[in-house]
Amino acid sequence: MLAAFEPKDFTRHSRSSRVQTCSPLLFGGLRRMRVLLTTGETCEPDNNVAWGRAKLLIIFFFEAKLITQHGNFDGSSPEKKKREMQILRSRALGSTSSWLPLATKLLIPQSTASAVAAGTGVSTSAPSPELPNHYFPLSIVRRRPYSSFLRSPPLRRRFSPLADMGDERISYLSQREAVEIDGILMGSLGFSVDQLMELAGLSVASSISEVYNSNDNCRILVLCGPGNNGGDGLVAARHLYHFGYQTCICYPKRTDKPLYSGLVTQLESLSIPFLSVEDLPQNLFDNFDIIIDAIFGFSFHGAPRPPFDDLIRRIASLNYIDIKSQSSHAVISVDIPSGWHVEEGDISGDGIKPDMLVSLTAPKLCARKFTGPHHFLGGRFVPPSIKDKFGLQLPPYPGTSMCVRIGKPPSVVISALRENYVSPEFLENEVSADPIDQFTKWFDEAVAAGLREPNAMALSTSSKDGKISSRIVLLKGVDKEGFVWYTNYGSRKAQDLSENPFAALLFHWNSLNRQVRVEGSVGKVSFEESDKYFHSRPRGSQLGAVVSKQSTPLTGRDVLHDAYRELDAKYADGGVIPKPDYWGGYRLKPNLVEFWQGQTSRLHDRSNLCAAPRFNSVLSERGGRKELMAYSKAGSMTSFPSLSSIEGTIPDPLYCFYSIFYY
Ligand SMILES: NC(=O)C1=CN([C@@H]2O[C@H](COP(=O)(O)OP(=O)(O)OC[C@H]3O[C@@H](n4cnc5c(N)ncnc54)[C@H](OP(=O)(O)O)[C@@H]3O)[C@@H](O)[C@H]2O)[C@H](O)CC1
Numbered sequence: 001m002l003a004a005f006e007p008k009d010f011t012r013h014s015r016s017s018r019v020q021t022c023s024p025l026l027f028g029g030l031r032r033m034r035v036l037l038t039t040g041e042t043c044e045p046d047n048n049v050a051w052g053r054a055k056l057l058i059i060f061f062f063e064a065k066l067i068t069q070h071g072n073f074d075g076s077s078p079e080k081k082k083r084e085m086q087i088l089r090s091r092a093l094g095s096t097s098s099w100l101p102l103a104t105k106l107l108i109p110q111s112t113a114s115a116v117a118a119g120t121g122v123s124t125s126a127p128s129p130e131l132p133n134h135y136f137p138l139s140i141v142r143r144r145p146y147s148s149f150l151r152s153p154p155l156r157r158r159f160s161p162l163a164d165m166g167d168e169r170i171s172y173l174s175q176r177e178a179v180e181i182d183g184i185l186m187g188s189l190g191f192s193v194d195q196l197m198e199l200a201g202l203s204v205a206s207s208i209s210e211v212y213n214s215n216d217n218c219r220i221l222v223l224c225g226p227g228n229n230g231g232d233g234l235v236a237a238r239h240l241y242h243f244g245y246q247t248c249i250c251y252p253k254r255t256d257k258p259l260y261s262g263l264v265t266q267l268e269s270l271s272i273p274f275l276s277v278e279d280l281p282q283n284l285f286d287n288f289d290i291i292i293d294a295i296f297g298f299s300f301h302g303a304p305r306p307p308f309d310d311l312i313r314r315i316a317s318l319n320y321i322d323i324k325s326q327s328s329h330a331v332i333s334v335d336i337p338s339g340w341h342v343e344e345g346d347i348s349g350d351g352i353k354p355d356m357l358v359s360l361t362a363p364k365l366c367a368r369k370f371t372g373p374h375h376f377l378g379g380r381f382v383p384p385s386i387k388d389k390f391g392l393q394l395p396p397y398p399g400t401s402m403c404v405r406i407g408k409p410p411s412v413v414i415s416a417l418r419e420n421y422v423s424p425e426f427l428e429n430e431v432s433a434d435p436i437d438q439f440t441k442w443f444d445e446a447v448a449a450g451l452r453e454p455n456a457m458a459l460s461t462s463s464k465d466g467k468i469s470s471r472i473v474l475l476k477g478v479d480k481e482g483f484v485w486y487t488n489y490g491s492r493k494a495q496d497l498s499e500n501p502f503a504a505l506l507f508h509w510n511s512l513n514r515q516v517r518v519e520g521s522v523g524k525v526s527f528e529e530s531d532k533y534f535h536s537r538p539r540g541s542q543l544g545a546v547v548s549k550q551s552t553p554l555t556g557r558d559v560l561h562d563a564y565r566e567l568d569a570k571y572a573d574g575g576v577i578p579k580p581d582y583w584g585g586y587r588l589k590p591n592l593v594e595f596w597q598g599q600t601s602r603l604h605d606r607s608n609l610c611a612a613p614r615f616n617s618v619l620s621e622r623g624g625r626k627e628l629m630a631y632s633k634a635g636s637m638t639s640f641p642s643l644s645s646i647e648g649t650i651p652d653p654l655y656c657f658y659s660i661f662y663y
């Protein structure tokens with residue numbers, strides 16, 4: 001019955017009116033949306049009561065749709081029906097506990113429901129006695145202030161750099177060594193199993209979030225075994241829930257110990273559903289995008305016993321499902337692909353073939369046979385004493401990461417690499433008429449979002465014969481006069497600019513789905529401005545600027561280093577290092593600034609603010625409405641009937657812009 005239910009069937013989407021009919025496909029993103037109820041009432045996610053009601057409306061619509069499609073769940077026992085509802089709810093909305101009690105407060109007239117049903121294709125002609133009398137759809141307005149996105153940036157897929165070690169140089173543990181290390185950690189080294197399990201589960205969740213997006217409504221089933229590997233799965237499920245994934249658990253052989261019952265309680269308090277083996281579809285990918293295999297770890301021995309033998313068979317059968325190669329469906333094994341021999345691997349050849357393996361502490365010998373695209377290491381708790389005792393070669397973890405990619409880099413089909421951008425709409429009435437103000441607003445938001453080097457920009461220049469070159473430089477200042485960067489006046493870009501004083505800048509704020517293109521004329525900044533900036537730089541950068549004759553071939557690296565050392569010694573007393581003549585700044589005065597906001601299905605928003613030479617004016621062309629404004633130095637604006645009527649009216653042009661909006 002679950003398989004027959006396809007949420008895609010009732011997705012309705014109207015971009016032009018910026019209203020979407022409620023669709024379960026959108027549920028993952030709902031927390032980030034402002035919801036407009038059909039009554040006209042609006043609410044923000046921060047408004048708990050209204051938001052709770054909004055969620056309820058969604059669920060009632062969801063259930064009504066289900067019931068009208070499937071009648072009374074004919075043949076289902078009330079228990080089974082309840083369970084199925086629970087699965088559907090959790091798939092759609094995640095946690096329900098916080099808002100479900102509000103259900104009793106809702107009473108919506110049947111007339112509203114019928115009117116709404118007519119617009120959504122839900123049939124009410126023969127309502128089931130169970131059909132709630134108060135279901136109706138929602139209109140979702142995909143708008144909210146950008147600042148709220150910054151508070152909860154969507155999780156994005158990122159790849160950690162490959163560990164800087166060949167596969168051969170990483171240590172692989174035998175089963176005996178793995179057990180022994182476990183014993184030392186929890187013996188003389190004073191760790192508790194709870195601690196290690198928490199770190200292991202967090203590593204698993206972190207590894208998954210590096211490869212699979214949570215904002216694609218990713219549904220994860222965690223299959224947990226009876227031992228600590230199963231415990232890692234329970235912990236990972238909790239972290240994944242908090243990372244925004246929709247998680248379900250199947251934990252058929254529970255352990256009575258307080259550690260495990262505590263983990264179960266924590267998950268239940270998040271309303272994460274626990275499914276029995278019988279609840280699961282034969283083809284696990286029917287209802288889930290990712291299957292986490294946390295059944296057996298390094299203590300596995302012999303042949304799998306029920307019910308795990310059947311579960312392992314079901315996961316292994318997913319290897320042959322076509323859909324896997326074309327979609328984001330994946331099997332992820334924790335520490336050991338369950339059913340594999342801990343040292344020999346998949347002896348029978350028809351075992352699980354995971355897409356991702358997260359080895360914990362150190363990979364076990366079987367991991368040598370892993371051929372999937374993503375091998376990660378987690379369990380960042382191994383102290384040097386263990387590394388020394390077992391002669392472990394392990395890759396360093398980058399930064400504060402809880403996981404590190406090891407093994408071969410994934411082979412990717414370049415043409416298949418794409419992101420579906422989910423952003424707030426960039427509406428014309430929200431764009432500053434002044435491009436520098438708009439740029440500053442976006443730049444501040446890029447800084448607030450914690451982007452690395454938000455001031456990095458591609459600078460494209462052209463020689464007099466039209467040969468274009470680009471490189472990344474750093475923006476060092478921006479104001480109404482333009483965009484400033486510093487460089488060596490002997491560099492290729494400087495040579496280009498001396499021949500052709502026009503250039504283009506491109507800012508790419510990837511995780512905000514934003515780009516800003518700037519085009520204009522370029523001139524050198526004054527000596528005083530360059531000199532002031534030069535002396536604000538760290539001493540090492542000043543020395544580097546003096547010794548580096550950019551774009552000039554060297555006879556060897558040591559020439560540069562020797563020159564640096566010599567200069568360093570010369571100014572060892574801390575004297576002022578003079579700015580060399582061949583180093584200084586450029587300023588690009590824009591005549592076009594384009595703001596680009598990536599949107600779903602490539603329906604991006606672009607706003608183009610262009611300078612209109614000689615006019616201190618602003619011309620807006622917004623949604624077909626043309627507006628021409630005079631823009632005084634003091635910042636006030638006056639409306640004019642035409643461009644020619646402005647000519648001569650503004651005595652002291654500063655710069656002027658008109659706007660064009662693209663859709
Ligand atoms: N130091 C670390 O690296 C840490 C790793 N962690 C994780 O812990 C597992 C190892 O956990 P452990 O509990 O020792 O073992 P398993 O999870 O593999 O499971 C043992 C249970 O499985 C049963 N079992 C074994 N073989 C079979 C089989 N053929 N069929 C059915 N059941 C089987 C076994 O029952 P027995 O009756 O056979 O004893 C146990 O009930 C490691 O891999 C990591 O994932 C920690 O979380 C953190 C520290």
Ligand SMILES: [K+]
Binds near residue numbers: 229293294296336337
């Ligand atoms: K496993």
